[in-house]
Amino acid sequence: MSEIAEYIIAALLLVGGFFTLVGAIGLARLPDFFTRLHGPTKATTVGVGAIMLASVLHFSVNHDGIGISEILITVFLFMTAPVSANILAKAAMHIGVKSMDDTRGKPWEQ
Amino acid sequence: MFDRLNFPQPWLSLLLFVIWQFLSDGISGASVVLGLFLAWLIPQITQGFWPQRPAFIHPWRMPMYLTRVLMDIIVASVSVARLILSPRAPRPMFVCYPLELEHPLAISILASTISLTPGTVSADVSDDNKTLLIHALDAQSEQEVIDAIKTRYEKPLLEMFK
Secondary structure, X not given: OOHHHHHHHHHHHHHHHHHHHHHHHHHHHOOOHHHHOHHHHHHHHHHHHHHHHHHHHHHHHOOOOOOHHHHHHHXXXXXXXXXXXXXXXXXXXXXXXXXXXXXXXXXXXX | OHHXXXXXXXHHHHHHHHHHHHXXXXXXXXXXHHHHHHHHHHHHHHHHHOOOOOOOOOHHHHHHHHHHHHHHHHHHHHHHXXXXXXXXXXXXEEEEEEOOOOOHHHHHHHHHHHHHOOOEEEEEEXXXXXXXXXXXXXXXXXXXXXXXXXXXXXXXHXXXXX
């Protein structure tokens, strides 16, 4: 494997790891349920995206063919993450989870 | 019994078949048979969830839209990461977003886009499909959030579905 490809793969893995870590920190640090919802949905987008790119690059440089399954996994994640976030938010509004004090605007009742 | 053997959504069936071939290790007799079976079964099961056939008018605009969304995801996740790591408290806000889109598939694409781009999560759609409730993590004003979504995402989707 060429050295440049290895550096790129390493950089992508680091970026992916960083954003996943930040997502986890957000989950722990943010003040209320609705803001915490932002952490995990974001970590999957950039974190998983970068790690997937690294994996595709690694296997195509090693001549194992382009990893279509990695791309598909990412596509499935991107399609399902918003749905789960949406359902979580809906459930939270339904049971009336408190949002932090200086939240402007209100979730509606219906 | 033969009218059960049709493909109500040929494009969905084709997509499922192709994806199944990629997911299985190389194309073989078994993967083709199973792929055909799944391409028939899944549209049959999910038919009830598609009351209206999805109608793309300009599907060739989709790649451009996806590129823009990807760029936005990268830019916005950096700013969200900075917010999470900085000591200042976020300024969250619920935003009622007036929808111009009418097609259910278009609305769900817009809602997914909003959830995927960092800083906003779509929380609910009103029963009449006219308003989208969005939770923004760190927003200056309601109008700013609405304008950003309207110009960046809803306009291209409107062109795609009208």
